[in-house]
Amino acid sequence: MSTVYLNSFKQISVQKPLSEDWINNPQNFENQKLVRTQDPDFKSLLPANVCRRNGNILKRAMIVSNFALKESGLESVEAVVVGSGLGCVENTELFLQELVYEGEEFMKPSYFMASTHNTISSTIGINLGCHGYNSTYCHKGVSFENALLDVFLQIQMNRIKSAFVGGFDEMSPTYFNILQNAGYLVGDSKGFAGEASAGGILSNMLTDNTLCKVAAVRLGFMLNDDELLDLLDVTLTDAGLQKSDISAVMTGINGKPSSDAIYHKNLELFGIQAPTLGYAHLFGESYSGSVYGFYASAVSLHQNKIPQVLFLDKEVENQSVQNPKNILIYHHFNNKDHSFIILQRC
C-alpha cells in the first residue's frame, strides 16, 4: 500500500483568503448568524471572461485548485474529487425561484447548467486539464470525508498517484433561513453558518512542501457506543497508533448545544488524554465546513505547533502544543454519520 501525503492545502473562507492569517489575526464573528465568504480579488487571479461566466463558488474552486497545485510542486493531478453537501445551491435557488414564481414557460438554461452538484468538480477538472477520475460526494456533514476516503483508498491501492480533493459549499440568505427554520445549521447556537471553499493535493510523494501524512480515514453510520469505539480502534490501527500517541483531537464543536453534547459524550467515551480543538468558531459551519478542521490540523502539524486559537477551552491561557505528532479529527453529523481522520507529522 502506498503512503498518502498531503502536499498542499489552500482555503478561501470567512477568514482572510489564501493565507494562514487566521492563526495570529483571527476575525471574530460573534453574534452573527450567517457570514459570507471573504473572497480574494477574482479579477486579479482569473481571466476576465472566466470571472464573468462563472458563479462565485466556481471561481473559488478554480482559484483554490490553481494555488493548491502550484504549491504542491506537482505539474498535474490524476483525479479530482469534491465533497459538497448542497452543490451549487445559489444557482439551484435561482432556477427554482424562476420555476416557482415565473412559471415553466420561458425558463433559461444558464442557472440550470451550473446547478448540478458536480459542476464544481468538473469545473476543476476543466481548469486543471484533468481527464482522470472525477467524482462528487454529497453526504451532509461528512461530504468532504466521503471525498477524502475515495482519494485515500485510490492512492493507497495505487490506482492513482495524485489527486485534488476539496470541500465546497455556498449558502444563500434564503436557503440559510430555510435551513434555520428546519432546525439545521446553527439554530439555537452561539456559532455561525459560513461557507466552504478549500482543497489541496494528495499524492504518494513526499516533497519539500508536504504538510503531513494522511494516516487513516474511516466513516461510520448509525453506530452504538461499542461500534463507535471499534471504529476508533480500527482507525488507530490503520495508522499504527495507540490512543496515547494522539497529540490532540480536532472536532466540529460549534456552539450548538444539541450537537456539542454529542461531541462531549463521545470524547469522554473515546478516553483520549489530549486537548480538544475546534475550527467552527473561526470558519463557521456548513455541510462541508469540516474541510477547515482538516486544513487547520494539517497546518498545525506542518508548523510544528498547534496555535492557541484552535483550543476550545478559553479558560486556560497561552495554551499550545509544541511538536504535535498525530492529530485525530472526529466529526459527527446528527449523531448518525461519524468520521475519523488521522493526520501525522512527516
Added chain:
Amino acid sequence: MKIFVTGIGAISAIGNNCNEIFHSLKNGISGISKLEFLKTIHSEFPCGEIKMDYNQLADFAGFDNQKTLVRTPLLGLIAVKEALNSAKLYSKSDLKIAFVSGTTVGGMDRMEQFYDDFVNNDSKNFYLYPHDIGDSTEFIAENIGLFSSVMSISTACSSGANSLIIGAELIKSGRFDIVVAGGAESLSLYHFNGFNSLKILSAEMCRPFDNFRSGLNLGEGAGYLVLESEKAVTQRNAKPLCLLQGYANTCDAYHQTATSENGDGPFLAMQKALELGGLKPSDIDYINCHGTATPNNDLTEGRAMKRIFGENMPDFSSTKAFTGHTTSASGGLESVISVMCLVNDFLPINLNFHDPIPELNISPLTENKTKVLHHVMNNSFGFGGNDSSLIFSKI
C-alpha cells in the same frame, strides 16, 4: 480481487421489479408515455414515468410513515429491497456491509412543491429535510438497517455507475465484504424544465443512434446491485450472478453540458474499464450504451466506440427508448439490465431506430438476439463530462 454481483433490484417505467423489466425488454414494450403524475404545462414531452403516486409508492415500498414521502428515496428503497432479496441478504452477521447511493434530484420534487411555503411560512418544514442528496441515501439506509457505512455520490447522469465503482473499490480495499450500490432518481419539474431549457427533450418517442433523432425522453427509476467479495460469497453460500470485472471513471474536461468532439471522456472510460478488467475490445459481446438520443451524445459516444472497437463493433443498443433517461439512476438501472442480459444470454433491441448516422454508419440491434454472452459493457455519461464505463462478466 474478484467482485461478485449477487443481487439486483430495479424499478422503472417498464416494470416495478427486475422480472417485469426483463419481460418488457423481451417483448419490445416501451414505458414512454404522456405524463400523468408530474404536473407540467409542457405535456407534449412524453417521459418514462412510473405510474404510482407517493402513497402508492410508499405502500409498494412497505413504508408506512406518511409524513416524509419523497419520490427518489422511495424508488431507491423499492429497488434496494429487491436487490437484497435477490441476494438473500437479510442480516449482517459478522460481515461488513456498506451502502453507496447516487442521485442528483434527491428531494427536489418536494422542494419545488413547497419552496414558497418554506420561504414564507414554515408549516411544512418536515419536507425540507429531504432536499439534500445525503438524506435520500440515509432514508434508504435507515429503512434497511444493515449498513455500517453510507456514502452519497452525485455526478449527474453517471451517479449510479460511479456508486458501483467506489462500491467495488471499498471491497477491494478490504474494508467491506458487501456493498450495495446504485442510483435512484425521480422526475421533477426542476430537471424536466432544465432539460427543456437546453432544448434536448423530444416531443416524440426518442430514437437513440438514429440520424433523425430529436432529443431524449426523461425517465425515472432506480437500480441497485449487491456486490460481494469472494469471502462473503463463500461464507454466505451466496449464488453469484456474474462479476463486475472492469470499470473506469474519467472526465471529458471539456464543457458542462456537451461532450468533446471525439468523445475523449467516453473513449477513456471504455478504454480504462477494459484495461482494469484485463480485457481486449474484441472480448465485449454487447454494449448497453448511454445512447440518450440527443444529437451530441449519440454522435460522440458513437465516435468513441469506433475509436475503441474500430470495424469490429460489438452488438449494441440503448434501452432508453424503453425506460426514458433515468439520469442519476441510469447507471444503476442499466447495470441491472446488463446483468439480466448477461445471465440470460439475451440482447435487447434499440427501439425506434431506422437510419444510421451517416458519419458513423453503425446500427444498433433492431431485432432481439440470443447468443452466448461473456462480457457486457454499460456506459453512463453525465453533465460535467463525468463519464463512466462498467463491464460485467460471466463467472
